[in-house]
Amino acid sequence: MRMSMAWCAAAAASASAMAQCPETWHAASGVTGVNPVVFAITMWDPDGAGPRSPVMVAAGEFSQAGETPANNIAAWDGSAWSALGAGTDGRVNALAVLPTGELVAAGSFTTAGGVPVNRIARWDGSAWSGLGAGMDNEINALTLIPSGELVAGGFFTNAGVPANRVARWNGSAWSAMGAGFGGVVYALQVRNGELIAGGAFTNRVSRWTGTAWSPIGAFNNWVTSLGLMANGDLVAGGLFTAPAVRVAKWNGSTWSGFGAGVNNAPWAFTVVENGDLIVGGNFTAVEGQPYRCIARWNGSAWSGLGTGVEPGGVQALLVLDNGHLMVGGNFTIAGGLASSCLARWAADCPPACDPDVNCDGAVNGFDVEAAEQAVNGDFTNFCQTDADYNKDGAVNGFDVEAVEQGVNGAPCP
Numbered sequence: 001m002r003m004s005m006a007w008c009a010a011a012a013a014s015a016s017a018m019a020q021c022p023e024t025w026h027a028a029s030g031v032t033g034v035n036p037v038v039f040a041i042t043m044w045d046p047d048g049a050g051p052r053s054p055v056m057v058a059a060g061e062f063s064q065a066g067e068t069p070a071n072n073i074a075a076w077d078g079s080a081w082s083a084l085g086a087g088t089d090g091r092v093n094a095l096a097v098l099p100t101g102e103l104v105a106a107g108s109f110t111t112a113g114g115v116p117v118n119r120i121a122r123w124d125g126s127a128w129s130g131l132g133a134g135m136d137n138e139i140n141a142l143t144l145i146p147s148g149e150l151v152a153g154g155f156f157t158n159a160g161v162p163a164n165r166v167a168r169w170n171g172s173a174w175s176a177m178g179a180g181f182g183g184v185v186y187a188l189q190v191r192n193g194e195l196i197a198g199g200a201f202t203n204r205v206s207r208w209t210g211t212a213w214s215p216i217g218a219f220n221n222w223v224t225s226l227g228l229m230a231n232g233d234l235v236a237g238g239l240f241t242a243p244a245v246r247v248a249k250w251n252g253s254t255w256s257g258f259g260a261g262v263n264n265a266p267w268a269f270t271v272v273e274n275g276d277l278i279v280g281g282n283f284t285a286v287e288g289q290p291y292r293c294i295a296r297w298n299g300s301a302w303s304g305l306g307t308g309v310e311p312g313g314v315q316a317l318l319v320l321d322n323g324h325l326m327v328g329g330n331f332t333i334a335g336g337l338a339s340s341c342l343a344r345w346a347a348d349c350p351p352a353c354d355p356d357v358n359c360d361g362a363v364n365g366f367d368v369e370a371a372e373q374a375v376n377g378d379f380t381n382f383c384q385t386d387a388d389y390n391k392d393g394a395v396n397g398f399d400v401e402a403v404e405q406g407v408n409g410a411p412c413p
Contacts, residue, residue, distance in 0.1 A: 021347040025306050025335025028326070028342040029081065031062035031074070038062070038328030038341045039107075040095040041318040044075070046125050048101045053077065056320070057084075058328060058342060059092035059105055073105055084123050085113040096142040096150060098122065100171075104131070106139035106152055120152060132174050133160030135167075143188040145195050151177070153185030153197055166197060178212045189226035191234045192252075198223030198236055205236055205250075217243060217255045227269025229277050237266030237281060247279060258297055260287040270317040272325060275299075280314025280327060294327060305345050306335040323347075353413070355406030359383035363407050371403040389413070 031038060038060040045054040055075040058065065065074035071087025090109030097103055102122040105112070112121035118134025135156035143151050150169040152159075159167040164180025166188075183201035190196070195208040196216070203215035204223040216234075223238040234250040245261025266281035277297040286295045292308030309331035316328035324346035327334065334343030355363050358370040358381045366381075374382035375395055387395045390402040390413040402413045 023305070023345060024348045025337055025339070026344040026346060026348075027334065027337040027339040028344050029066040029076070030340030030342040031058065031060070031066075031070075032064045032340055035330070036060070036062040036341050037091075037312075037315065037330035039091065039093045039315045041316045041326055041328050042095040042097065042103075043318070043320075044095075044097055044103045045101065046075075054321075056318070056326065057095060057103060058316075059095055059107075060315070060328070060341070061091035062341070072107075072109070085126075085128055088112045088121070093138070093140050093154075094142040094152075096144060098150060099144070099148045104142060104150065106142050106154075108138045119154075119156070131169055132172075135159050140184070140186050141188040143190055143195070145190055146193050151188055151195060153188050153199070155184050165199070165201070177208060181206075181213070186222065186224045186238075187226040187236075189228065189234065191228060192232065196226055196234060198226045198238070204238070204240065216250060219243065219248075222265075224265050225267050225269060225281070227277075228271070230271045230275035235269055235277065237262075237269065237279065239265050246283070259302060262286045262295070267313065267315050268317040270319055270325070272296075272319055273323045278305075278317055278325060280317050280329065282313035293329065293331065309334045309339075309343065353389065353406065354384070355403055357382055357384050357389070357403055365407070367407055368400060368404045371400045375400055 038058050040059045042057050043054045044057050046052050055077045057075050059073040061072055064070060065081035068081040068083055070083040072092050073084050073087050074081045075084060088109035089111045091107045092105045093107040095105055102124050104122045106120040110118055113128035115128050117130035119139050120131050120134050121128045122131060136158040137156040139152050139154035141153040145151055153166045157164050159174035161174060161176060163176040165185045166177050166180050167174045168177055181201035183199055185197050185199040187198040198205050200222045204219035205216045206213040207216055219240040220242045221240040223236050225237040227235045229235055229249060237247045243255040244257030247258050247261050247266055248255045262283040263285045264281060264283040266279045268280040270278050272278055280294045284292055286302045291304035292310050293314045294305050294308050296303050296305060310333050312330035314327055314329040318326045320326060324344050327343050327345060328341060330341060332340055355367055357367045370381040374387040387399060389399040
């Protein structure tokens, strides 16, 4: 297994270098179809300990990824999309990776790859198969608990056995988790080894004690999303206005808010490299500021990510190995750029300069000589694409001087 995904050349930038560059929106190769939307994004390694790199999997409701036909789920390897077999016959709401390495998709579909699967299926890299009898209604959320079991939450009341809106899979069979819930489960999250569920049931947030569900506080409306902050606090988003306005955090004993909150439901959370919390959803304002569908909380204040995304909203967030933030939803514009349901927020760094301009693996006087030859029109020993090394718009002796300075340890011009 290779540990990083080659998204683009900028992925090689270090975190410290990225922090010195302005962050901005970048259009991604998106998905299309009738009312397309991305509900889930995850990384998946298609061959475990094998030589292939992990891929990014996007899922939702679409019929094409880039130029590739793909039914509601597709994989991006850093340069191109590929379909996962025949995909599914309905939308995919959630993704997870089993301890065995198989990718699990769940949603409203009843077949995957033409195989009857009833709302949940696993992909082994070549074929789809079901997980037991599946569910009798839609699945909204998936997560793995410390035992390695997979937990699903949603609208269902049966998973081959009676199971009210939540059930767990032990690798061979589904089982109920206590009495479950009387209302829909929209979100699942593990915090400090404990499973937390959020939804439209009484109290809206509960934790699993191992034998029963125990409420955590009381909310006055639905909880649609759960996540974790950098310090381990639980964060909940939804339609509620108490105990906070649509987004709240739990420190293990009390709930508290994030300033004046947001004006509509959050649907996704993640934490970026510097520890800031990123919140995505259907909101158009945060504390009166026009932060469209996505915003950042730095521990004391909110800020926007450029001009955000529009129209529609954000449904999925994922931080890639290189620190870039992938954003999925049902938008068509990100930061003013056309971007169909997927976009990337990242530092916009210029490419690093390399004084080894003759590409012989050594930085020395031969590079200065190669630069001088290139300036005079001879590119025999010059491997860079442009002899304007100092990027001043002219090819002349100043470029040779800049290479010489680089050979002697000076920073990029």
